Amino acid sequence: DAGVIQSPRHEVTEMGQEVTLRCKPISGHNSLFWYRQTMMRGLELLIYFNNNVPIDDSGMPEDRFSAKMPNASFSTLKIQPSEPRDSAVYFCASSFAGGSEQYFGPGTRLTVT
C-alpha cells in the first residue's frame, strides 16, 4: 500500500517567491497534518484537518502561510511570499480521525535563499 506521498521532495527558491507543497494522504485516512521540522524548534504542528475541514491552525506562523484540503486525497501548503527563515523540512502526516497514530510522508526540504 502507498504511504503518504509528498511533492516535491526538494524545493529551492528565492526570497519573495510563492512555494506550494503537496500531500496525498493514505487512502481511507480522514485526518491530515502539516508539520515543520528544524534543528532549533524540532517538529512543530502547523495545521490539521479532519474530513477536509481545518480544525486547528494555531501553529501557522503568519498570514504568509495557508493550507487547503479540497478533497480527501489532496492537500496543499502554500507560502507566499517565502522568506529565508521558512527554510525547513515540511512533513505531511495522516491518520484515522479519532486515532492518534500518525503516518508521515518523506517530507519536502525547502530552502529559501
Place this chain on the structure above:
Amino acid sequence: TQLLEQSPQFLSIQEGENLTVYCNSSSVFSSLQWYRQEPGEGPVLLVTVVTGGEVKKLKRLTFQFGDARKDSSLHITAAQPGDTGLYLCAGARGGNKLVFGAGTILRVKS
C-alpha cells in the same frame, strides 16, 4: 516551553551496549507514541502505549508508560548500528492532535 521533555538530547554508544531514553511531562496523556526518524525520511511509528504502567516489547526495544500516564521510557538492549536515528516521543491529550518532544539523537558505533 516543551510539554514533553526528552533526555538525553544526544547519545553516542558502542554496538552491544544498552541504553534508555526518557520522555517526561507534567501533563497527563491519553496515549503516548514513540517514533524513529532516519536522515532524509519522515518519522516512523514504533509503538503506542495507552494504559498506565503498560510495557510493550518490540524485539530489542522495551517501551514503558508511567503509572500516571505522564512519562515514558524506551530501553534498547544490545544496540546495533541500525538503531541509529532520531527517537521522538509524542503525547495525545484526546483527539488526534499530538505533542512531540524535541527528540533524542542516537548514534550506535560499530
